[in-house]
Amino acid sequence: MMPAFTETYDQVLKRQVRLFQHANREFRFPSLLAERFEPTEVLAYGGFGVLLVACDRRVFQRRVLIKAGLLEPHLLSVPNNAALPRALDENRRRAEHERKMLLHGQFRGASGIPVLIDWFDDVNPLVRGPHRDPDGKTFTNDDPSLWGAAPYLVLSYIDGMELDEHCRTSRVTKNPLGACRALGFYLSNTLDIFHLKEAFGPVELQFVYQDLKPANILVSRSEGTYCLIDFGSFAVIGPAGPSNAGVSTPGYAAPELQRLDIRSACRPRLDVYSLGVVLKECLQRAFGNLQPVPNIPAVQLQIPVSWQNFLDRCTAEDPDQRYQTMPEVISALKKLES
């Protein structure tokens, strides 16, 4: 099998560098990150960054996922771009936030989330170049502070499929309500661990996921277990108010995010709304609808009335009409038929 990359030697970095082509974009990473991880494939990229599959040379060549920051091509198309250091700082802030959230998850005893194996700083050959400016001239970013220490997160590998794909499998289509109930239990139990106000040193902290959508839920192919990914979207609610608030996807975000100010809107019921929308979409896919509408009225789904009432209450426009906390959702789920 042909490797998914080409390898060159970088004279300045004095490192082997791998060039990956994925979805019409070029990515470059050192052949060996932190003297341990060997990137083999670019899995995906998006708002969350770049996700690589890598081989862990120290632990029996097992597969791991590596998350790196993503830079838009226009940032690297002109020399001395003033926006580039800002974008790199933003990438570092996001990586640190995600690392902290994964550590908080582990600290609070959450299971069914990716395991943070390691984190480190290493070079980012993509920033250094060479690049081509609009006039066709080749240039490199020679300032080592730009490319010398990019943050990388190492996460456990999940041999999973996206939730959309999972909803079309026989495991779900045989018993759509049972599968959606299991998904509801997983999401509500996991998010409840983060929603709890817990003392963290001198302060009390609470976390809201904000960006719950099918693309952020993976399902293991072998065991059928769910896994929530992308922990960079969590808002942290502390004594001084929420930070990192407002990260959401249209269609899945609660309507009060548009109406109220972010400080009063950022509460656990945001996730209750998104949970209802995700379950509605899963049910549509399980019933064979390939183009599901995220927030379809529950009456239009051919499901029992108890389920309709549950989903309607999760996705109520008025936040006060919704279930306010995840334990309320869990007790409602327990009463539903499957």
Next chain:
Amino acid sequence: MLFRKDQWIEKIEKDGRQATRWRVEDCRHDPTVTFLKLRDEHPDIRPPMVRSAVGVCINYFRNSVDDWQIQGWRSQFVDACEAASGNFAGLPEPIDFFRIRTTDPEVPDHLRNGEPFLVYCYGGAGEVFPLQKVWDAADLGRRIKAFVYDLAYILRALHQQGFVLRQLPLSSLRWLHSSKKYFLGEFLSLGKQGSSNFHSRIPFLTLEERYCAPECFDTAGQLTPATDVFALGKALLMYLGRRFHARDPLVLDAVVAMNQIDVKFRPLLPEPTVRFLKLALQPDPGQRPQDMNDVMALITGRAPRPPQRPQRSARPRPEDFRKPRF
């Protein structure tokens, strides 16, 4: 190996020993294996944040060991760690693997430096206890099905990669609170399918007779997925409250338990569960369900495949006589 609180774990490098990021918080000694609760001392983890992990290594201080046994145990340990590094969703996630210098006086000097040490993730899982109180038969049926299905999915994934777990004591199982699923907390009994106990002079690192199928200890036996079916049957009996004592002879306790099913459990248990237990606890592997798909079919009341004729005794093949890995 004995550890003291706040001790740094030091790994062996080419140019001597080097401190890792792990410090000892607590430790538990099993007869042959030491489990450590470790604290990550990476400078990015500032208090009050704490990151914990589990470290595991072999201990020799309760056993009189010779070179051959030390190397055999290390080989078993490394094989199990390698198997657990196969990205299985139902097993703990390894974080790091390195060699340390053991201080056990039973280990001769020339073998001191090669002690394998595995660090894996300390998850938020609870222990699994036998059922104490069951409200109704439907609830019992649902619990049994969840227990068997969760473990069968994990074991099936292991079998597909060519591994067999061999034993499933309740103490090695964990309950994940957020996923509401059962999970394997320990994996040091993992072995390769097709292997047999022909090196019968080397004791097993963690295997206990009361939890394993007879072929695990038979020099002519062969490890197959049916070995785990037996272990799963015993795990289910323990989950239902049956105890297996170390003093009971191998096989006999399973036969006794199988006979007790009708007397003790039949009034409560669903019929498919009784049928599964009776087939799973057969001493002959050929008479048991042959894989986890059969188990899942049985436990839901579907018809399993007809039992196959008994397997012939497997003689060791030339490729089985490999040097143990150090």
